[in-house]
Amino acid sequence: MEEYYSLIRHVHIAAVFASGSLFALRGLGLNVLNLNWMMVTPLRYSSYLIDTVLLVAAILLAGITRQYPFVDAWLTTKILLLLLYIVLGSFALKRGRTRTVRTICWISAMAVFCYIIGVAQTRSPLI
Secondary structure (H helix, E strand, O other): OHHHHHHHHHHHHHHHHHHHHHHHHHHHHHHHOOOHHHHOHHHHHHHHHHHHHHHHHHHHHHHHHOOOOOOOHHHHHHHHHHHHHHHHHHHHHHHOOOHHHHHHHHHHHHHHHHHHHHHHHHOOOOO
């Protein structure tokens, strides 16, 4: 499996870019431009598919590198930030009761997303 490390890493990075870009565009369209069609089924399912690829690649990379959450601090930080990102994203796209709440959650989720990338690049929870 180690011979596939580079390929899996590239798939993971591409999925991060695709997931973040799709979330940014959907949040912008829904919260700033008031485009309700950003919640159509194909866009939602595309997001689920991309995030599944992202998660599978992450699990494979953790296994290959033998770095695990709750053992390696930077990976634990990424997991906890990912949970925060998911909650904020949920409020940004559907659970927020007002447009203001959704917009604040969207901006906050994008900030958390950027922090996750920083932690991944530096492998330090304190980038």
